[in-house]
Each structure stands twice: as C-alpha cells, then as structure tokens.
Amino acid sequence: MLQIKQYKFKLSFKFSFLMQLFKFISNEVCVCPCVCVCFQALRDWVAIESDSSNMLKRPDLHRMMEMVAQKLRPMGGNVELVDIGEQELPNGQTIALPKVVTAQFGNDPNKHTVCVYGHVDVQPAKLEDGWATDPYNLTDIKGNLYGRGASDNKAPVLAWIHAVEAYQALNMELPVNVKFVIEGMEETGSNGLDAMILAQRDTFFSDVDYIIISDCGWLSRRPALTYGTRGNCYFYAEVEGPKQDLHSGVYGGTVIEPMTDLIGILDTLISPSGKILIPGIREAVAPLSDEEWKMYQDIQFDLDNYKNKIGVNQLMYSNKVDLLAHMWRYPTVSIHGIEGAFSDPGTKTVIPAKVIAKFSIRQVPNMDPALVKKQVTDYLHLVFAKRKSPNKLKVTMVIGAKPWLADTQHPLYEAGKAAVKRVFDVDPDLIREGGTIPIARTFQDVTRKSIIMMPIGGFDDGLHSQNEKIMLSLVAAGTRFLQALKTFKGPNCKTS
Ligand SMILES: *[C@@H]1O[C@H](CO)[C@@H](O)[C@H](O)[C@H]1NC(C)=O
Numbered sequence: 001m002l003q004i005k006q007y008k009f010k011l012s013f014k015f016s017f018l019m020q021l022f023k024f025i026s027n028e029v030c031v032c033p034c035v036c037v038c039f040q041a042l043r044d045w046v047a048i049e050s051d052s053s054n055m056l057k058r059p060d061l062h063r064m065m066e067m068v069a070q071k072l073r074p075m076g077g078n079v080e081l082v083d084i085g086e087q088e089l090p091n092g093q094t095i096a097l098p099k100v101v102t103a104q105f106g107n108d109p110n111k112h113t114v115c116v117y118g119h120v121d122v123q124p125a126k127l128e129d130g131w132a133t134d135p136y137n138l139t140d141i142k143g144n145l146y147g148r149g150a151s152d153n154k155a156p157v158l159a160w161i162h163a164v165e166a167y168q169a170l171n172m173e174l175p176v177n178v179k180f181v182i183e184g185m186e187e188t189g190s191n192g193l194d195a196m197i198l199a200q201r202d203t204f205f206s207d208v209d210y211i212i213i214s215d216c217g218w219l220s221r222r223p224a225l226t227y228g229t230r231g232n233c234y235f236y237a238e239v240e241g242p243k244q245d246l247h248s249g250v251y252g253g254t255v256i257e258p259m260t261d262l263i264g265i266l267d268t269l270i271s272p273s274g275k276i277l278i279p280g281i282r283e284a285v286a287p288l289s290d291e292e293w294k295m296y297q298d299i300q301f302d303l304d305n306y307k308n309k310i311g312v313n314q315l316m317y318s319n320k321v322d323l324l325a326h327m328w329r330y331p332t333v334s335i336h337g338i339e340g341a342f343s344d345p346g347t348k349t350v351i352p353a354k355v356i357a358k359f360s361i362r363q364v365p366n367m368d369p370a371l372v373k374k375q376v377t378d379y380l381h382l383v384f385a386k387r388k389s390p391n392k393l394k395v396t397m398v399i400g401a402k403p404w405l406a407d408t409q410h411p412l413y414e415a416g417k418a419a420v421k422r423v424f425d426v427d428p429d430l431i432r433e434g435g436t437i438p439i440a441r442t443f444q445d446v447t448r449k450s451i452i453m454m455p456i457g458g459f460d461d462g463l464h465s466q467n468e469k470i471m472l473s474l475v476a477a478g479t480r481f482l483q484a485l486k487t488f489k490g491p492n493c494k495t496s
C-alpha cells in the first residue's frame, strides 16, 4: 500500500493524482477488507428502481438520492442534498425533482480539486422486456454483473466513491480535494441541473480545477478515453390538413393528404447514401484533419463485430475511418417516428388529418443549434411550398444540445492517458461518443473547467437495453480497472 507514495510520476504533481487514484483502484484495494461492502453497495443501488422517466417511481428516485448521501456521509464528506425545485408535467401538475447530491472530501487550498460527476437514475427495465434475470436484482453470471444501471452509471459512480473510501480505510491522505456531483435526472435530460450548476458556479464549483465524467463505455476491448460527444437538435414537423381523420375509400383521391406531404418533405432531408441535403449543414462541419484521420486509423474497431452486434450485413461506409468519422464527428439525420400515423396492427383505411414527424440531427463542431434550427425550418418550408399543398406545415425544434470536444493534448488528457497505461499496461484509444452528454457542455460553458471523460464500462454493456451489465473484469485479458468491484469475490466475501 505504501508503494503508492513511492511512484515517480513524470507529469507534474497536479495531474499525478489521477494516476494514483487509478493505480489505487487497480491494485491496492484488493487487500482492503471493505471490498465486500463495495459489491453490496452496488447490489443495494441496483435494487432501487430509480427510473427518472416514470413519475410513479419518483419516490424510489428520492430514496436513491438519499442512499447516495447515506453512503457519503459516514465518509465524512461535506454532504448536501441540494433542492433543485420541481418538474412540470405535460398535464400541468408539478412533481419534485430528485435532489442533487454534492459532497466534498478535503478543502486544502494547497491541493487541486477534482469534481466527479455521475448519475444514479436509470432507464426503464422490465423482466418481460427480455431480460434473462430480474433487472433490479444484481446477478453475477460468469463475471458479468447484470442489472439495470449497473454500467450506466451506478457502478462507475461507486467506483469513484470507493476510491476515496479506500484511501480513508488505509489512512492515507487524498492527493487532491475530491468533490462529487451526483444527479438523478440524467436519463431524461438532467432537468434542473443546469440551473443548479449556474447557481453554484461561484460557490461549490469555484475551486474545482477538473471535472471527471465516467458515463460512457469503451469502443472495443481496448481501454479508452473519450474526448468528444455529439449534440442533438430534435425537431417536430407537423402537417395539418382536414379537420378530422377521413376514410380513404370515401375521401381518398379528393383530398391532399397530410401524410403524403410529410413523407415527401422528410425524404428531402437526407439522401440514401447518407448525405444531408439541408443547405448549410455540411458546410459548417469542421474538416477532418490528417492527424485525426491517422488517429482513427489506429483505433481498435472491428467492422464485422459491429455489423453482427446490430444485425446488418451492410453499413453506410465500408472502411473503418469513414465509419468512425460518421459515428462521431459528422452530423446525421435520423427519423424517429410519426405521431398521428396509424401504427397499430391491422388494416385501418384512414387518412390521418394531422401528423407530426419526429427527427433529429446530431450536432458536431462547428455547428450551431440556433443556426441549424433556422436552416432546417427554412428548408422544409421551401420544399413544402414547392408541393403547392393547402395543408399547414409547422416546424419546431424541441431540443438543441451542443456538441462537446476536449483538447486531447491538454495535460489533463496526458494524465488520463498515463493513468490508463499504468492500470492496463496499454495505451488508451482516444474516442468520441456519438451520443449526447449535454452536461459536459454545460460544465464547460458555465464553470470554464477542463473536463475529461474516463469511461468505466465495456463496449457491449447494453446501456439502455435488455440485459445491461458491467463486466467484473472489464476484459478477459485481465482488466484491473474496477478492482474495487472485482475483489468482492475474495475469500472474505459471501456472494451468490
Ligand atoms: C435475487 O436473485 C437470487 C438468485 O436468483 C435469488 O436467490 C434472490 O432471492 C433474489 N433476490 C430478490 C430480492 O429477489
């Protein structure tokens, strides 16, 4: 254990803490007698159905936040449950938002301060959805821990808490001050958190130097650091015609159908080969540099695996670099659904009177959601006008989340790379996330702090899907990243 103090770090002290922490998680904690507690904590957390999208589960979510505070309080951190107000429901009623847990370990002005962000709410899950095990009963099958929220994001949050706990158990001084911000609304858009961050910018966040987010996964079996996420602009396009639904046998052929109009304009958004047709969108995208191209070349990624995983035999691009680039650093249009369309089984011969298409455009640097909103709205009205339809088109943008991108040359990333190297004995892939973690951008814009994403999760953990899991040893080759979890299998522990 004392070894930790003897490590010689090449980087400056302020970043060496990360390496210490990771080294710590990887080895020393094996001998810590509290490891059974670690597994039990994850089991207790997963047992709570903290589904932030289901209002009926709100009491569970409140209980979840209280449990997080209960976990942190005995550790002596300055723990607070921050009231972030209420959420307005579509029916006009309001419901209390889950409180945000903040905690602080150490306030030595001579040390740097890192802030770990995580969330403990989850996506919905039911056994009937096709889970092999009860999603709220953490189950160990051959080294994989199955349970909703195991990988996203309960185990990673606990891993960081246990790192601090382990320092304490060994009576060692933390090399930095550590803060936590743990929320319960991430899966539905972090309602209330932006305002809380803004409100505490000059208090809780004022002395934070770096923010760590472990809310994503690796790309392959090789460890990864994430340096970018795409944003998302989500649109509704509504076409309204007759005052009520009509019978196609009676009225078909006489009316100009809203659905036909809608399908027509939707088809002008993106070409079959994936080219976005809305003027101005592609032009805004930062060009792919040679260095970036080279970086993508080196990333471990198996196209066939990827195809198998999603069950397709052809992808939009057949080479790795193009595919990764379009997964991470180019925008795309996805059409999600049409409200008001007939989608039940059967053969109803209806002409829907009003239909609302839902589609979104993933955002990348240097796109600007405000501009994208105008580009999309103007374009759709233009193509709609060409149809000379008497129906009414209304386009609205309901989400406008910006992308986030970090500088991989920043000393924080250098420290992260060194930490991964030390733990796994392999250099991490530097990857991006095709999805959106809006809070990263908020942290960056509001607090102006540097952010690093250090994924603690496998590439096949099934986030948001059935049978979500986190590997006990993240990779067969003997990943030691989550030793704090792994060692619950030690001789002291009664599991299964
Ligand atoms: C969880 O699963 C185990 C193994 O199937 C079972 O023995 C246990 O009773 C379950 N616990 C709960 C709370 O359902």
Ligand SMILES: [Zn+2]
Pocket: 119, 152, 153, 186, 215, 216
């Ligand atoms: Zn998450």
